[in-house]
Amino acid sequence: MMKKTFVTAVALATVAFMGAAEARDQIRIVGSSTVYPFATVVAEQFGKSTKFKTPVVESTGSGGGLKLFCAGVGVEHPDITNASRKIKKSEIKRCAKHGVNSITEVKVGYDGIVMANSKASKQLNLTKKQIFLALAKKVPAGEGKLVDNPYKKWSDIDKSLPNIKIEVLGPPPTSGTRDAFVELAMEGGCKKFKWIKAMRKKNKKKYKALCHGIREDGAFIEAGENDVLIVKKLEANPNAFGVFGYSFLDQNADKVQGSKIKGVAPTFENISSGKYGVSRPLYFYVKNAHVGKIPGIKGYLKEFTSEKAWGPDGYLTDKGLIPMPDSERKKFRADAKANKMNLM
Numbered sequence: 376m377m378k379k380t381f382v383t384a385v386a387l388a389t390v391a392f393m394g395a396a397e398a399r400d401q402i403r404i405v406g407s408s409t410v411y412p413f414a415t416v417v418a419e420q421f422g423k424s425t426k427f428k429t430p431v432v433e434s435t436g437s438g439g440g441l442k443l444f445c446a447g448v449g450v451e452h453p454d455i456t457n458a459s460r461k462i463k464k465s466e467i468k469r470c471a472k473h474g475v476n477s478i479t480e481v482k483v484g485y486d487g488i489v490m491a492n493s494k495a496s497k498q499l500n501l502t503k504k505q506i507f508l509a510l511a512k513k514v515p516a517g518e519g520k521l522v523d524n525p526y527k528k529w530s531d532i533d534k535s536l537p538n539i540k541i542e543v544l545g546p547p548p549t550s551g552t553r554d555a556f557v558e559l560a561m562e563g564g565c566k567k568f569k570w571i572k573a574m575r576k577k578n579k580k581k582y583k584a585l586c587h588g589i590r591e592d593g594a595f596i597e598a599g600e601n602d603v604l605i606v607k608k609l610e611a612n613p614n615a616f617g618v619f620g621y622s623f624l625d626q627n628a629d630k631v632q633g634s635k636i637k638g639v640a641p642t643f644e645n646i647s648s649g650k651y652g653v654s655r656p657l658y659f660y661v662k663n664a665h666v667g668k669i670p671g672i673k674g675y676l677k678e679f680t681s682e683k684a685w686g687p688d689g690y691l692t693d694k695g696l697i698p699m700p701d702s703e704r705k706k707f708r709a710d711a712k713a714n715k716m717n718l719m
Contacts, residue, residue: 399450400670402430406440406457407551408600409486409620410657413691414457414679420690421678427671436600437551444660445470454665454672458658459486459551459620477663479714481676482707484685485697487621487646487654488556489633490543491606493613497537499529499634503652507564508532509541510595512588515568524590537614544598544605545589545618555655556618560636562586563652606631621646621654622695647697654697663714673712680708 404414411434422429435443437458444456445466462480470478490501508514508524509532516522529536546553565586566572575582589595598605598617605617606627616634621641624633633641636652645651659679666672678684685691687698698704 401428402455402669402671402675403453404430404432404455404457404659405435405443405453406433406455406659407437407459407657408434408546408602409459409552409622410457410483410659412622412626412694413483413657413696414455414659416691416694417675417679417684420684421671421675424678425671425674427674430671430675434600436547436549437554438549439600441466441660442469444662445473445475447473448475448662448664450669452662454662454669455675456660458660459655460554461656461658462660475662475664479661479663479710481659481661481680481711482699482703483657483659483679483696484691484699485646485654486657486695487633487641487651487697488552488559488618489621489624489641489653490560490616490618491609491624491631491633492616493609494630494632496613498632499536499616500638501536501634502637503560503564504567505532505536505564506560507562507567507586510543510561510589511565511585512590513585515571518570521585524592524594527594539614541594542596542612542615543594543618544596544608544615546600546602547597550600552618552620556653557587557589559653559655561589620695621697625695643692643695643697657696661711661714666714676711680704680711 404418411432414432418430418432421427437460440456441458441462444453446452470476490506492499508526509529511524513521514524526532526541528538528540530538545556571582571585598608602619602623605619606623609615609617609631624631624641639645639651641651646654661672661676683689685696685698685704689698692698
């Protein structure tokens with residue numbers, strides 16, 4: 376009986392939405408702080424070049440955006456959410472539970488995650504193993520033994536690193552950048568210990584908790600979803616480091632510099648070629664039930680997936696986006712146009 380009532384409620388909400396579509400004549404977009412600058416530029420371009428109003432874009436973090444996106448169908452819910460990671464199975468289930476049962480996934484391009492510091496300081500050359508040892512909640516102290524992270528200074532980890540306090544400003548758990556950073560950098564360094572790598576086969580849950588667990592003793596400081604604020608704090612504190620996407624490094628290249636990872640700098644060329652070891656794809660997700668109901672969604676998708684926007688010489692590359700290969704752009708452009716990629 377409860378299931379029938381729930382289905383009826385979802386159906387009634389959908390009907391109400393279809394009848395109240397004119398209550399909102401502006402696209403609403405939420406999600407990733409990393410994708411935010413790209414979505415904002417596309418929104419502004421779309422607003423200038425069409426009869427539609429400029430879409431409203433909010434930076435809520437990938438997890439926060441997907442939570443809002445999956446909350447339901449109707450004018451009170453966002454139409455599109457940006458994500459600096461792929462949607463999780465649990466989020467797809469949450470969407471379905473609230474009647475959001477048709478979603479189109481569009482990959483935007485690629486981005487690198489950087490550990491940056493002020494240009495007034497020395498550029499570091501780090502390994503993933505050193506990053507893990509600096510920021511992990513628990514670290515190895517011999518074969519099979521773990522202890523609370525004892526490292527206070529970078530030089531405690533390796534004498535070649537600066538004799539300064541470990542202080543890293545980074546995003547909260549709701550951030551796709553945080554998810555990608557712990558997976559690519561932290562776990563990448565964690566599994567350099569052979570006995571920890573072997574743990575993955577025996578106890579995946581314990582392995583993930585160890586490799587993804589960030590220390591909570593003040594060495595890592597959650598700085599919210601505002602990457603601009605992190606850049607300002609790095610300017611004010613030359614000894615601190617910040618974790619954010621390459622696009623913010625590119626836009627603030629006069630103020631901050633990215634640390635090298637195993638000798639490779641986070642440059643456009645190194646990320647696009649795959650040489651830089653901490654890079655990830657970027658996405659946005661479209662609520663198909665809103666297409667044709669909220670004015671302009673198809674036009675916005677057409678603008679975003681045009682060569683003049685996300686192509687190799689497009690205006691988004693000026694903002695730091697690393698373009699996809701031709702074949703990927705063609706595929707995701709077709710998916711966006713057809714709204715056919717149902718993830719449910």
